[in-house]
Amino acid sequence: MAAVLGHNQYGKAENRVVRVFRGRDPHELVDYNVSVALSGGQEAAHLTGDNSAVLPTDTQKNTVYALATEDDAVAQPESFGIRLARHFVDTTEPITWARVKLDMYPWSRLGDSPHAFARDGGHVRTATVTYDGSATRVVSGVRDLVLLKTTGSEFWGYLEDRFTTLQPTTDRILATALVAQWLHTSEAVDWGRSHDTVLAALTGVFAGHHSLALQHTLYEMGSAVLAGQPEIAEIRFSAPNKHHFAYDLARFGLENDNEVFHADDRPYGLIEATVRGDDAPDPAGAFDPGQGW
Amino acid sequence: MAAVLGHNQYGKAENRVVRVFRGRDPHELVDYNVSVALSGGQEAAHLTGDNSAVLPTDTQKNTVYALATEDDAVAQPESFGIRLARHFVDTTEPITWARVKLDMYPWSRLGDSPHAFARDGGHVRTATVTYDGSATRVVSGVRDLVLLKTTGSEFWGYLEDRFTTLQPTTDRILATALVAQWLHTSEAVDWGRSHDTVLAALTGVFAGHHSLALQHTLYEMGSAVLAGQPEIAEIRFSAPNKHHFAYDLARFGLENDNEVFHADDRPYGLIEATVRGDDAPDPAGAFDPGQGW
Amino acid sequence: MAAVLGHNQYGKAENRVVRVFRGRDPHELVDYNVSVALSGGQEAAHLTGDNSAVLPTDTQKNTVYALATEDDAVAQPESFGIRLARHFVDTTEPITWARVKLDMYPWSRLGDSPHAFARDGGHVRTATVTYDGSATRVVSGVRDLVLLKTTGSEFWGYLEDRFTTLQPTTDRILATALVAQWLHTSEAVDWGRSHDTVLAALTGVFAGHHSLALQHTLYEMGSAVLAGQPEIAEIRFSAPNKHHFAYDLARFGLENDNEVFHADDRPYGLIEATVRGDDAPDPAGAFDPGQGW
């Protein structure tokens, strides 16, 4: 057996780019964490340390900041990812594949100030763009979307075995810190509007759906997203079941009718599911495997 | 020289209590991280392991969850802290001093749902209540309040020495993740309304003030808070100067008129200041020393 | 287009199990973070909320702690993962696939104490075991292995483009926080000894190899691991290039011959590579995709 080089990729991770649009009144800004990964032609660097096909990660960093000057590209995480991924593959001879992952941190204007903002901590918008010289795959997403409902959630009728001690319930708190990623089949998308529409579908189902299991809720969320935007081929969820345990106060002669809870840290359930169109294309490595799967 | 026991305190830290008000329509909830510390009469436990004056931290935990059933107490972090601190000192013989620290995580209702919520990640509301059997000291606060302004901030005219390389600027991004704590002189306070008023003063000054230094801005913020609520005796700030460096794009023939920034992590400036009324009482250990100082 | 359920899995994540061997003199212990994921027969739970094929994650938790009583299984992360994965698939009717991921936190005995330990923070040992009812795939690994060499590392001769500003160097600090995972082709392995052998190979190459690029070093590390243990089919690395920048002290008339460095946080290079035997089998989903890829 001889050792050979398998899949490899390299890039500059976590470039923290803030772009201000000072020409606009009031000012606007976008705030990104951009990670680049490239592949193609890197055998010599690995085998002999010949770096002649290596575009240094330092150069990739400079490129990210330089292309952030382009107003149209930088305005949305998906368009900025597309711009960067194509730049690297199309202009750098040995590079045949690029993936750009972006986190976008939302900010809110402070009152009617023309230039002051507060960071919205509620969730992070994400994008993963993959380009191989011909096909561009765009995945949008969200993470750290923390949702909770105080009722409207049951869990019973499950398998029992020797190690079962859980009591069935017809009323519990359901809470999660949702990670979701969805694959587009088109680039002719208003990325901001599409993102808002998906978010509204996810939170609308979470609030309105009567849940018999977190799995049940995720599937309903995914179906609503696909129904609302047919160009979305597939959506993947990774949803921790953030357990809220009703505290046993009967020991102290106190009633606790699902009012006082301990929010536990670990362990937690982790429910992961895909909902896809029955004619959806093979996603072929478009999703970020680090986000939950 | 003989060894003696100095200051000591003990308690249960980070009780994660979620209290739902199911009797209300729509449902409401409060979400706390509660830490208790007690002192008094603990010499024997330290010197000989005689625990007869020790109220176990497990019992303290049970107490936190039990008193969370009391609607009036639990509704605000300050009132819950007062209720708990007095309970421990007033009902437990050897205990002479209690401090209760609370983080409160804000949630927003999802649309008009009667029972579904999304966590607001924007900032955490805090309270520190200290009680010694007679005086109760109440400190309210906020942390992780991330603010940024894209202009309206200068920094120049500073001391120079052998190691000075910084260039003066008349236009820079100013950004911070503010920690603030303020001491009340009264308990006859509508805690929720008072908190909102302080927050509005802090963010209003940040947005509207023309800043010549972060120190300058903090002092103005503090003055505004004291002017607006005379019962507040003193406010303390711990404010990282979250540096945003304009990226040097001239090397690539590109203009960067304060539009493309690198948001740096470390090191960062850390500006800490107190603003107090000229007749304010000695705060005497009321502030949480772990929050910035 | 109709919505259909795609890949799904669920389980209890981050069970923090500490197992003490009290019957041994001196005492021994293992300290794990165990995450279980199961698949098979979960359509009804998603589509209609019928949970009759769901083994609750609470039951999975109980099982993890119950099987931790078995001395032989629990002693090594790989053997505990195998025991658990097979248990779930082989004893639970609808379950057809299980993945068990384990972190193992190393501890050192305090002196010659029979029962006191200090946690070694140096790195975390990992294992990922996947079982589908017939094949068992065992991947061992390490993460947070922070390595640094003060010389013996060059980087030059790379591609240049419009955005290149990096200066070539023939002497730099090389540092990384290594994540590595390797796939076994056998279960007849002394897991503890094998792990130590891999670690010695990785650190030995890192120390002794003259590096022309981090890619160059990773490939050499991987080759050494495969050469030393032919039953290892493939090894994957995810290696941040933790940049240490020589601080420009010439501005102050001070010399800095690669002695004073700023350890930067972000962005960082991220170098990822696979080294495999030329006749290695398809790893077929054996690797944990969340560890770097």
Next chain:
Amino acid sequence: MAAVLGHNQYGKAENRVVRVFRGRDPHELVDYNVSVALSGGQEAAHLTGDNSAVLPTDTQKNTVYALATEDDAVAQPESFGIRLARHFVDTTEPITWARVKLDMYPWSRLGDSPHAFARDGGHVRTATVTYDGSATRVVSGVRDLVLLKTTGSEFWGYLEDRFTTLQPTTDRILATALVAQWLHTSEAVDWGRSHDTVLAALTGVFAGHHSLALQHTLYEMGSAVLAGQPEIAEIRFSAPNKHHFAYDLARFGLENDNEVFHADDRPYGLIEATVRGDDAPDPAGAFDPGQGW
């Protein structure tokens, strides 16, 4: 009531300095996180934005890296802190007070390599140096020292009240992630040797002492440190009681004689104690208030 400026301080926090001693064979290195805070003469900066007495935090950063060239100063965290604190106060007119806090990350040589190292993750060594133009106060410390004993720990005989549910025990796991800080009365100290001696005393008592409460163990640790090094005036501990709960396996017909534990996250006990010489001087603000108190 008029607003006035109270205590204020400012500085550059978290300068990540790595200093390599390349002139030595084999190479040596120290790895610090250095935070500087200065006070004195800052009224105008706060009240009017007049920065003429402000030494910019950027200049402070340059100073930290510049003085890291001095071999004797940089070798130990205490000596580096002394060097920096005195530099700022003694050479900068308005500055009258300086505090320098340092984290030191330990590294181990890889085998007998002359230039390769692995980071020891076990604990962080700390120092806090405060200087007011005349007195220099040096506090050494450690944090994240994670210790566990599998037996030799009891807890019983405590106060009981209405909310007591804890069962007394004569055998439990005792575990903590120790934070300790101790104040020196001399600078004529071999800092490295002194640190090793304290660490040996702390871990030796933890291992050998039969504990009736974590308070009991902390006091014994502190007494041992003071007995061993009379120049140490006072030591402060902040010790989370990291609960390990024996898992209830009797429900499954399995025995669990203190062998299988769940390591819980939150809440946790937090035990804080001071041990001091009966003739020790007033520590007068020498301790870092952010480390546990």
